[in-house]
Amino acid sequence: MFYHVKELQYNAKPERPDPVYAKKLQEILGGQFGEMTVMMQYLFQGFNCRGEKKYRDMILDIGTEEIAHVEMIATMIAHLLDGAPAKEQEEAAKDPVVEAVLGGMNPQHMIVSGLGATPTDSAGYPWNSRYMISSGNLLADFRANLNAESQGRLQVVRLYESTSDPGVRDMLSFLIARDKMHQNQWMAAIEELEQQQSAVVPSTFPKNLEKQEVAYSFMNFSKGTESEKGSWAHGPAMDGQGEFEYIENPEAMGQIPDLTQPPNYVHGTPT
Amino acid sequence: MFYHVKELQYNAKPERPDPVYAKKLQEILGGQFGEMTVMMQYLFQGFNCRGEKKYRDMILDIGTEEIAHVEMIATMIAHLLDGAPAKEQEEAAKDPVVEAVLGGMNPQHMIVSGLGATPTDSAGYPWNSRYMISSGNLLADFRANLNAESQGRLQVVRLYESTSDPGVRDMLSFLIARDKMHQNQWMAAIEELEQQQSAVVPSTFPKNLEKQEVAYSFMNFSKGTESEKGSWAHGPAMDGQGEFEYIENPEAMGQIPDLTQPPNYVHGTPT
């Protein structure tokens, strides 16, 4: 169960409105790697957690924090939209450049949400739950989480570079720091789990049931062998259980497909 | 540019048709972490690559291999659908259990694709490109790739457990091995990049611009402190540049939001 307090986790106040920037900021609210994604991803991973209690608690701690991040960014967007002129005909008649700049707004910020944040990304695309994962295997999921925090921090940094508003930058500097902590947190949790099991997910599948011949082979399917220069081509594999090998000219090992004719009631191509 | 050979990378032939299993197998073809996802993700990362040549080559090697995995699974699904009775009225009249089993099929395998694989997941949901990412930052993207191969291998293993058909299991044992290699490969590439830069993405954002006070703090937002028992709560952080601290009772640091009244032309709530 959850409780709410009225204060934001950190300040979310721009120095001046900027409806075009509001559109961009939507990316880290309702985008593929925005706050809605990590919020829902962590909440579902926590609710579904069948692992040790400390993991469930930790996941719900961070999931609960992410709701507060959604709140902060939504608030910031509402402030940035404050100055959005709806009566464009008046301004624009006077200044076509103003109208042109407004062309960079998301029109739904006026028409649909009435100067409020929307649960969409910077292209206006709605958030959907296929952005998130809760797999029932914590090592797999912590890698999803590390990825989300890495992509997410990268986007926040790019948004930081795209504004000079001190208020916006202040809030983003907070999120950038939290995303650093969250990357560190998932890396620590991953290391813990990798030390208890193998580094390959899932670690519980019997080795003898997988095709060993190809379990450590790098296959060079594109002409040129620049790819041989990487640490993935030779030497011990990362799971400590095999040796990388480089297959310069990989050959097909399978059959030429030969599908049977479909039954008449399918009305396929007549022969 | 690409070339095709007719042989499959590995055999894809079931011992007997099984249209209900065909529906399940769709998950690793057109699902969130299926072969279409890694194929398109690696191809776009390769096409967009502005990094060292060895990375571009390596990414396109594996991207090209994934097209072959799409081909294998699509072929397997077509074989599994061979025996799907369309004329249900005849069989079902004789045996309600047969009809019931067929209720577990995806009806589109008959009506839409005429006993062919579809570019959808096991719930019949179409593949879409928001499943993939190409961010322009290779460390971020290799973490996305490691996640995709981890979730993907987990799903293949679960599908292995759900069938006893030796032909299907043979193909899956090949994919399970390749996914192990691919996890190893991305871990090796990640290690390389982490050693050249910091472990936090992006590594190029100036430290002094982020809110240092909260960059290494674990905040306990859910009652109970089981989360303190993890390696993320105390000790040196994974990036080697800070010390984890555990905030048992995190306090709000921000303002109480107070949005201004909207202009009249927005027709918000009258006051």
Next chain:
Amino acid sequence: MFYHVKELQYNAKPERPDPVYAKKLQEILGGQFGEMTVMMQYLFQGFNCRGEKKYRDMILDIGTEEIAHVEMIATMIAHLLDGAPAKEQEEAAKDPVVEAVLGGMNPQHMIVSGLGATPTDSAGYPWNSRYMISSGNLLADFRANLNAESQGRLQVVRLYESTSDPGVRDMLSFLIARDKMHQNQWMAAIEELEQQQSAVVPSTFPKNLEKQEVAYSFMNFSKGTESEKGSWAHGPAMDGQGEFEYIENPEAMGQIPDLTQPPNYVHGTPT
């Protein structure tokens, strides 16, 4: 079965082209609460109607009118696009402001539809049928309809404020009036149904099967009790069958979740 006449229900002719406004107008054609939504919502409610004949007839009357609204707005958009320059290189070379204004167009109005209306909203997002509902319970559905006409009229009014073209405003003044009628119509129908049954949907579920203790309690989950000042906190409830009460400090009434370990074949987190 349906018949078409060539005249529009009302005029749809702008005074001058305005491709940027055409993009915005798409919201009330193909948006969440646009004409396509009410058209399909009413048609499906009518086709599925198992209630009294007068409801089915009434719903199909308005559903049929909405097809004409789709026709009017699509026509208006095609007119507004008349002046869209495709050969931007020529104009833009001469005037960067012109190019900038065109940046506010939906590029698909040129590339995909060739200066025609598209079945999308003002962000270019396609209409989908999850925008509509036909539940088989008319009181529930009439509330959906009242909501759609309320959100819809709000959007039309905002679009009216965003243009000074007399032709566009003339058409919108017609739609604004029809949406007023439609709000009145659904309110009247709702009142009729509420008088025949209870105001709570569905009215047919036995009272003794629902947890009476919490059926009229307002629970204050966010710190601060400003919410106590509303008519929902004290006094007789709207259904005339209970008394509102205000729970200032709601307590959890349920268990602490404790999920069992998954079976091995799920390959969850190893313990």
Next chain:
Amino acid sequence: MFYHVKELQYNAKPERPDPVYAKKLQEILGGQFGEMTVMMQYLFQGFNCRGEKKYRDMILDIGTEEIAHVEMIATMIAHLLDGAPAKEQEEAAKDPVVEAVLGGMNPQHMIVSGLGATPTDSAGYPWNSRYMISSGNLLADFRANLNAESQGRLQVVRLYESTSDPGVRDMLSFLIARDKMHQNQWMAAIEELEQQQSAVVPSTFPKNLEKQEVAYSFMNFSKGTESEKGSWAHGPAMDGQGEFEYIENPEAMGQIPDLTQPPNYVHGTPT
């Protein structure tokens, strides 16, 4: 900012596993009118609220409660999935009826979430944010909320009828009661707002700018006049500002569309 406690708002424990019912229960978790919808709808309405403080507080109270409902249903679904056999080949070999029943499961409950709840509806379709609305006009939004609670309670009741598990029914009886409260709450809030303004949304648009001739006319577009028998056809309108009239044979009032030829660079149909 938010805090979490470990206890559920109400018990969520079935008497026995039922993976087929788990699939159905997803509707009220991740469906069009499920708990994720009201949770996100209320949170965004609260974060965006520019109205009186008591509304913002009230909306966030209920929004915060809905997160707890998501938690309860997710927990219930995880319990219901406990008994889901992955190793179908073993059981099914013995009993085709068991296999048939399992055909009614959502395969992603095994393959993707590993016996956890998914953020999808009963057809496996992912939740998306176009299910919700925050318009900046509270009367409009409270109608959206009343609709959501009406459709939602209807669905919970239908799910109650579809199971005989006492544990599931206990939890549903709690949700049915809360949805009754929430319907009452929104009705009370709507009445308050309607008394301060007109009943038509938005109430702030000048009457003289809308086409008065059609603002109270019911138009009979489908043959037969059964629709004349309703309270929407004659008598005073619900907003108290007009009189309904019934137009038996509505005539077109607009032009026959006549679009101009497109410019050559559009490459339309050659003439």
Next chain:
Amino acid sequence: MFYHVKELQYNAKPERPDPVYAKKLQEILGGQFGEMTVMMQYLFQGFNCRGEKKYRDMILDIGTEEIAHVEMIATMIAHLLDGAPAKEQEEAAKDPVVEAVLGGMNPQHMIVSGLGATPTDSAGYPWNSRYMISSGNLLADFRANLNAESQGRLQVVRLYESTSDPGVRDMLSFLIARDKMHQNQWMAAIEELEQQQSAVVPSTFPKNLEKQEVAYSFMNFSKGTESEKGSWAHGPAMDGQGEFEYIENPEAMGQIPDLTQPPNYVHGTPT
């Protein structure tokens, strides 16, 4: 503007309920090539039509007919759902086979629509407007229409094969005939347009601006030359303006991509 009459275009009455078949029938109502698609596609093509009046009239004739097809199939589905047991616990307790068969239903037919048709396909996926096209070029669009009627009729025929209910088959035999007419109709219209212009869309692009060297070459990108045996490999091309040639070993004609390093503010991979 449109009018409705109460009679269906053709009978839509099954002999007996069949909720599992109702799910399948949804494909031709709300699927990729269902009646909703052709209805919306033809209506938009008609509304946007800038060509000769006879084309606009013809397109709207068939568009208006398709609304009636939506009506017929929706009605049929509602009838097929009549017998759907909601109280599964009662029946299923008695007969697991009954429960198993019901596993083949779309649960939303009970929970969401209350035994009504839904605007979705046979996998429960909602209709969306990216299924349709209105391009502003009639030859292009008539090919889209011929394709839609071909895929659509194929699906209706497959559904005919999947039932033995005489009432359902009667309605389908009507739709199969109409789809035959519609295929004939679009073929006739295509022939007309091809005779006025070239067979290649668009016919108005200057020949000298396209790369003539590759305008009639079949390129053999997959090993093996079985593809040389077709009429597309040698002989006069279909547009009468060139000669097919077969390129057995197509060579790359382009550069090796070499993207520049991104600016620092993008925070790409550090070098």
Next chain:
Amino acid sequence: MFYHVKELQYNAKPERPDPVYAKKLQEILGGQFGEMTVMMQYLFQGFNCRGEKKYRDMILDIGTEEIAHVEMIATMIAHLLDGAPAKEQEEAAKDPVVEAVLGGMNPQHMIVSGLGATPTDSAGYPWNSRYMISSGNLLADFRANLNAESQGRLQVVRLYESTSDPGVRDMLSFLIARDKMHQNQWMAAIEELEQQQSAVVPSTFPKNLEKQEVAYSFMNFSKGTESEKGSWAHGPAMDGQGEFEYIENPEAMGQIPDLTQPPNYVHGTPT
């Protein structure tokens, strides 16, 4: 199985960056009829092919070529984005027109992909697999392919008209020529199949089972008979097996729908 070579099929190098045009060019990469659509459509049709070997080979030849087209356009977009200023605050401070022009960019080209191509269309909408079809009936599918190449070439031509960059135009002139070839190719293949079977898909459904009375009737559902002037209204039908007739006043042939009351457990409208 597939192999990759580093050279592009044709040059993809603009003369200068143009981030606004990059957004538009996305349409033919990830749009409804872009290269991703034909690539996936042909690959699935090839993998699923149960027809003659020459068809499978031909389909996979062209499918493999289309992967190379995706590669070319992605490369071109990355080049066009080279000059995209992220640090807008600096430039824009100096020149509002620059900022305005940048409003026409897709913000995700900076924030999400870091100056790389995205798998989306020109409105930023992600590619999804419902754009493609593989039906198991080659005549149906070749019509889908002819449509895709017609819509696709139309879009490429419109994009050619929207730029004056010689490098972009050079690449487009190649694609325009290939799309001409591909239209010719599918027309040739269609002619072959139509000569072996009837022109109506599917050709294998028994004539006596379809409602012959309406199999060749054009029905005039919209007032006015301009539609009678086309070749589809009178004369021999295109399949050579019937005669078109024009029904000026089509009458309904079906019942008035009369649905039964739902059972109580559905909680429909109380009566």
